[in-house]
Structures are given as structure tokens and as C-alpha cells.
Amino acid sequence: MELQQMRYVIAVAETNSFTRAAERCLVVQSALSHQIARLERELGAKLFERTSRRVRLTPAGAAFLPAARQCLGAAERAAAEVAAAVGEVRGRLMVGLIPTVAAVDLPGILRDYRQRYPSVRINLRVGASEELVEQVKQGVIEAAFLGLPTTVRPEGVHARELARDRLVAVVAPDHPLATESAVSLRRLSREVFVDLPAKTAGRTQSDQAFEAAGLSRDVAFEVTTAYLISRLVEQGLAVAMLPSAYAPQLTGVTTIQVTDAPARVEYVIWSRSGSTPAANAFLALLDIHANDAGSHG
Incomplete structure (x- = not known):
């Protein structure tokens, strides 16, 4: 063999x-x-x-x-x-990330990493948070950046909380709500939504917020990237809710504060079963020591 x-x-x-x-x-x-x-x-x-x-x-x-x-x-x-x-330090570095990473400047981190370790080949994989947790546990990727509802923590991996954030409403510039400074979930529930696929962590935080408020909503479009979400919103097909820290990256849309907005927590996670030198060097740029026993998820 x-x-x-x-x-x-x-x-x-x-x-x-x-x-x-x-x-x-x-x-x-x-x-x-x-x-x-x-x-x-x-x-x-x-x-x-x-x-x-x-x-x-x-x-x-x-x-x-x-x-x-x-x-x-x-x-x-x-x-x-x-x-x-x-x-x-050489080999391969596999990093996973959700489409709406906002707590870290990942391109900037990779620029610094590449300058220090030019022999490492880097592979980035975009996916849903729950998929990325499984891939880190299986050793398919070494580290990942996630966004989870405040009710959930990553299980079976080392994890460090990076930031907490609230969601904002995203509408087309000519939408009737675009001139409002703030909006409630109840008012938003009357709109047609575009969101991430059902049962993904990015979708769950919004679903839970509407359910907790006793509201239902019409998610007519399901897509897998924040870029597509913003493009459908820009065309006036739907409204959306995205993390406020990510919103400045959006173009062609208007963002509005949500008075009773759901929150999310961004984490970086890495394997409990040992890391490669390339992964250890990457985590060190985030001021993380891979074998820090105090960072269990």
C-alpha cells in the first residue's frame, strides 16, 4: 500500500x-x-x-x-x-471560513503569513460553520473561522471566541425601509427574504430570533454566499439580515439597524489532535498557541 x-x-x-x-x-x-x-x-x-x-x-x-x-x-x-x-516551515495549510468572516482581516493575516513562510501552499475552503467544525475534527482542514448563534459553542475542537456581533437588515436602496434608521423583526417579517440554507448556523440565528418573537417569515431564496445575498437584495427581490461587522463590505444595498436583532459569535477553531508546523505558525499569527489546553470547545 x-x-x-x-x-x-x-x-x-x-x-x-x-x-x-x-x-x-x-x-x-x-x-x-x-x-x-x-x-x-x-x-x-x-x-x-x-x-x-x-x-x-x-x-x-x-x-x-x-x-x-x-x-x-x-x-x-x-x-x-x-x-x-x-x-x-513548509507543507500545506488548509483554512476554512464562512462567507461573512468579519472579526479578523484574513487577507492581511495571509499576507503576513506568506511573507514569513513562502514555502507553505495555502488552501482556503468556504463553507457553513457546522461543516467546518466536522472538517477540523476529521483533520481535513487545520483551522477555521466560524459564526454561530449565542446558544451554540463548537464541540470537539479547540475554540477561541473572536468577537460578538448583531445582525442588521439589508435592503435595496429604493426599498420603502431604506430611509428608516431602525426597524423591528415584526416589521421585517412582512418582507420576502433571501437567506442561507435552512439548518445552517448562519440561518439558525435569524430563524430562532423570529420564532422567539412569535413571528414567521417567507424565505423565498436560499443561497450559499453573502455575495449572492447582497446581489439579490440589490435587485429588489428580497431583504436580508447579515452581521453588522460584515455589512461595510457590501455595495449597492442599504443597511438598517434592527431593534431586536439576533446576535452571533465568531470563533476560530483548530484540531484537538495536534497541529502541523504550518498550522501552528498560522495560529501564532492570531496569538494562539495550538496546544493551549485552556481553549477547549
């Missing part, structure tokens, strides 16, 4: 395609398929179900994947640890 074979399996699992996996791994598809077939023979089980239209993991493949990721991660950490021992 070779590390390269594990890389190929992970790539196919993540792309659901032998063709795209080969492109990602910079090999011809026949070589990738051959190596996976060799591994399947060695394991005595098929890892993928292949049809003309799709590729998906078999139960055996699903069982193999987490261990393969751990093995590959351990090998990459070993190489990075050796480099760190001779004074060089």
Missing part, C-alpha cells in the same frame, strides 16, 4: 470522477485507474462503484477513506516536522 495510491483514492472520492481526479493529481487517467485497481486487489475489496454516469464509494471505500486521510496527513506532517526541525 503506497501513499500515492491513497492520494488517488482521496482525489476520486472528492471529485466523484476518475478523470477529474487524474487532472488534480497531474497524472494520466490510466495510471491512476491502474494504481487504484492494484490497491483494490491488495485490499481484497472494491473501493468504488463505477457506472457510465457516476463514481461513488462502496461501503469498503467509505471505511477506507478516513484512515487513508489520516495516513496521508501523518506522512505530510512527518515531512513538515523534519523541515521545522531544521528551521523551515
Whole structure:
């Protein structure tokens, strides 16, 4: 069993395609398929179900994947640890973030990081808070920036609170509410909304606030990015609620204070199971020591 074979399996699992996996791994598809077939023979089980239209993991493949990721991660950490021992931080840094990060200047942090550690390859993944927590727990990403309702804390990871914020209403410049200095949830409940997908942390804080006030609302549009939310609002299709600290980044819309607005907490989280030198160096820029036992979530 070779590390390269594990890389190929992970790539196919993540792309659901032998063709795209080969492109990602910079090999011809026949070589990738051959190596996976060799591994399947060695394991005595098929890892993928292949049809003309799709590729998906078999139960055996699903069982193999987490261990393969751990093995590959351990090998990459070993190489990075050796480099760190001779004074060089290198390897790969995977950072997750929600679309509305506002508590830190992430581009600025990455600029400083890149100046200090030019050998590290950086990968940013945008996702929902609950997905990012799972990815940190699984070791897929090293650190993530989240936004959660005040009723929730990240579980199973190290966490540090970065900031607390309240949501503001976001409307088109020609909307009847645009001239108001403040608005209530009750008044907003009469509007059509665009929001993040149901059951995501970013959506939950608003849903809970309306429910607590005994109100319902019409969420006619569900999108996954704050950019799309603001564009739909700009077109007058809906109104939205977004964090006040993020609102200055928006263009083409008007923001209004909400008198009984829900709040959110921004966190940075990282793994409890040990961090790579590249991740430790990133956390240090946030004035976090990765093995600080006092920062459990």
C-alpha cells in the first residue's frame, strides 16, 4: 500500500470522477485507474462503484477513506516536522471560513503569513460553520473561522471566541425601509427574504430570533454566499439580515439597524489532535498557541 495510491483514492472520492481526479493529481487517467485497481486487489475489496454516469464509494471505500486521510496527513506532517526541525516551515495549510468572516482581516493575516513562510501552499475552503467544525475534527482542514448563534459553542475542537456581533437588515436602496434608521423583526417579517440554507448556523440565528418573537417569515431564496445575498437584495427581490461587522463590505444595498436583532459569535477553531508546523505558525499569527489546553470547545 503506497501513499500515492491513497492520494488517488482521496482525489476520486472528492471529485466523484476518475478523470477529474487524474487532472488534480497531474497524472494520466490510466495510471491512476491502474494504481487504484492494484490497491483494490491488495485490499481484497472494491473501493468504488463505477457506472457510465457516476463514481461513488462502496461501503469498503467509505471505511477506507478516513484512515487513508489520516495516513496521508501523518506522512505530510512527518515531512513538515523534519523541515521545522531544521528551521523551515513548509507543507500545506488548509483554512476554512464562512462567507461573512468579519472579526479578523484574513487577507492581511495571509499576507503576513506568506511573507514569513513562502514555502507553505495555502488552501482556503468556504463553507457553513457546522461543516467546518466536522472538517477540523476529521483533520481535513487545520483551522477555521466560524459564526454561530449565542446558544451554540463548537464541540470537539479547540475554540477561541473572536468577537460578538448583531445582525442588521439589508435592503435595496429604493426599498420603502431604506430611509428608516431602525426597524423591528415584526416589521421585517412582512418582507420576502433571501437567506442561507435552512439548518445552517448562519440561518439558525435569524430563524430562532423570529420564532422567539412569535413571528414567521417567507424565505423565498436560499443561497450559499453573502455575495449572492447582497446581489439579490440589490435587485429588489428580497431583504436580508447579515452581521453588522460584515455589512461595510457590501455595495449597492442599504443597511438598517434592527431593534431586536439576533446576535452571533465568531470563533476560530483548530484540531484537538495536534497541529502541523504550518498550522501552528498560522495560529501564532492570531496569538494562539495550538496546544493551549485552556481553549477547549
